Amino acid sequence: MGRQSRVALLIVLMVTLVTTGRAQAAEQPRYGGVLTWLEYADPGRLDIHSESPLSVLQAVAGIYSGLLQYGPDDPDQWGPDLAERWEASADGLVYTFQLRRGVKWHDGQPFTAADVKASLDRITSPEFRSPRCGTMLTPLVERTDIRDDHTVNVRLKFATPIFLPALASAWCRIVPKHILERDGDLTQPKSLIGTGPFKFKRYVRGNVIEWERNPNYYNPKLPYLDGVKQFILVERSTQVAAAKAGQIMLWNVGPPMRKGEAEEVKQARGDQADVYEWALGAIGVVYMHHQKPPFDNPEIRRAVYLALDRQEIFARAYEGSGMPCVILDPQVFPEYALPMEEVQHGLGCRQPKEQDIAEAKRLIEQHAPGGFDLDVVVRALGPIYTDPAQLIVQQLRRIGIRGTMRTMESAAGFAAYARGDFHFIGGQGTLINSPDVHDPFSFIFHSKGSRNYSGFHDAKIDELIERGLRGTDPARRRDIYRELQRYILSQPLPQLTLGWYSGYRYVDKRVRNFKPGKLDYEGLTHTNLWLSK
Template sequence: GVKWHDGEPFSSADALYSLKRIIDPEVRSPRCGSLLRPLVKDIEAPDDSTVVVHLQFPTTIVLSALASAWCKILPKHILERDGDLTRPESQIGTGPFKLKKYVRGSVVEWERNKDYFIKGLPYLDGVKQYIIKARPTQIAAIKAGKTDFWYGWPPLNSKQIDEIRNARKDLIYKESAPGGISQLHMNTTKPPFDNPDMRRAVNLAIDRHEIMKKAYDGAIIPCVILPQEAFGDYALPAEEALNAPGCREPKDQDLAEAKKLVAKHYPDGIDIEVAVRSVGNYVDIASLAIQQLKQIGIRGKLKTWESAAGFAAWARGDFTMIGVQATAMTFMDPSAPFTLMWTTESPRNYGRMKLTKLDELYNAGLRELDEEKRKAIYHEYQRQIINGDTPT
């Protein structure tokens, strides 16, 4: 049978406990819980190896959601003992590697799980994960052979990839479909972005193409919500998204309209604070956005936040504009990004706007079982976000 790393048997009791915890409205679970809560009526475990999930209505997405990395099954006996998994000794699972050593802010070391339930695996005796925040230091480590694997956000640019490839001929480089969305957020509960004209002005003025070229080395397609490489026909065709107001090129027409909208309400322009977490290339992106908004009379002042404090501020609504916030896809279903950001109750609807039309489309997409009809719903969803009035 399957065992936890501490030797305790894994059973349906762990799955039942974990899933009920995830859908508990008192437990913060923005990625998995926010999706499953409206779908799940009840959960039961009739025996040690079976879990039955009763749904509120038929839907195509629940298996993908349950299999995602965000809907983890956790050890019931540890959670009941410790309350959470924040202590290193609480970090147990059923996977191929067990925690051996943890040095906060430095390294996590894993050793082979000899009791792993798949015979013959894993192949490695252990893994060391180094916690390296600075991008130049990350690149230096992999070039020097200190590390053999790299993943992270933002993606490496072409110059950095060539630099590593030239130094390490033994490495395999693999491209993958985009797994996240970068957004700008406006707080609709206070001026100036409680005004739809000001939100439209920002949407028209931001040059996504310039940001993608300068901040992402052109590796990411601007204006696209669902990347076609990952979502196929559920994605709105890129050419349609790229011809929408705010995305189309050249920018002359959009900038002219944006200037008029700002001048209508603020003839002398307006000063705002642009908040951003000081991670990755976020400060660079927010700085580009500030330069672009200056052209239409919105003068931004940058304010940087440490990550935990920043997320707490976003949740409180303690901001006027968030310069950039990237969000990873929860799982590969078209509902995933909309669950997180584009419904009224979304955990990352930081702008706090009531999104009635998007709510209707979201609920229709969850319930639709016909694939072609479902594609049409999500195409319209993407059109509403790109062309409509949203704070994100």
């Protein structure tokens, strides 16, 4: 499917879902019922501040509240949550937040400004190294001060337009100071005390995660659901079977369905469910460890760029969904993304591939005569990772790199990546955490980014990213990020961008008021969802 066709399809689907949402909004919401939801991996450690897998956020999203939030009415718009109102100083350096009064933690303790300070101090501590919220806020926040029990000041290092959208991220939740002091971290179910619409009920590893309605939520009219049950289904065949049988009502997060799987589910469920294609706000990246031979040699990395056919990977492994080679998805960042005509001239992106492959063979023969063996590792999350990795192995063999694919359990894979325990990651998806364009660059390409797994430092990349963070003029920021994309497209970086994913999602028509957002990380609290029966 071509770019224009995909965009047209997305527009039609957006109109359909929004129209459906409006029709459902005319219905009277119904209280009760338990939403069944797909949890695509066993999350393991449950600390929202210290962990980075999406499965962790999904496991606890409805438990916590933030100062700000995306939704609940519109998942693409941020607004108040625990902070009722806020104001910025004239110089844009100090934000004052007025907190809701009378809010209780799930254990009955009062929520105060001390909890906000403890949370933000933890998140922005350089020693703690929070991989999600910390990566967003640590470069921005100088300190948090308590004015009184219901007022906090947050002082920034510099004025920036991205602070409030970043603070509203689902990863930037406020946690109880008294639980941090008691338990030291939030990795265990007993520590999951929040102020959110749901209370944590239980976690059975490899089986299920359950929430139950918080009767003392600060909005007494919400939530509508009695609870949420997340079935932990790791095997793709089991996930698809659960959707076809109606065992799960919602599959809106995690690795998406491919076109063929979506058609199976739609055929099985008929008019009882909606299946839709959606841009996920997720970038796929291959990682080469630049501190380990042979990838410490940029000419070997250049050979890999030239050998990989990203158009073939998206056509075959993703069944035509997604946007190969782009550093920014034009469907997600239309005002910043380079035109496809320019992207196609990037290193390794031109078609046909014969000339690139010949040059890649020459580079391997010059710098690694006879080629070499390679361990290609991916997380075991089904075909979204294994299918492209297998194609990558095949494509690299054409130039004398003898790769073997190895899968790792999801949490173990993330831990290995964070330790730098790899030579070659055959594809890792990263969902953007906030709607600002800096996000994928700060996480993946900045030298301190939590998804820059080998800690590669490029002074020009860091300088451009930091200028973009400080920029307040929209036109100037656009120029900065376009320059950044052009530079990344021209360099054999250890982070090789495959492209941006899209895929298919599923929602049972019993689920009412469901509105898919631009960010996969938002809309996971289910505060406003209700069931028709």
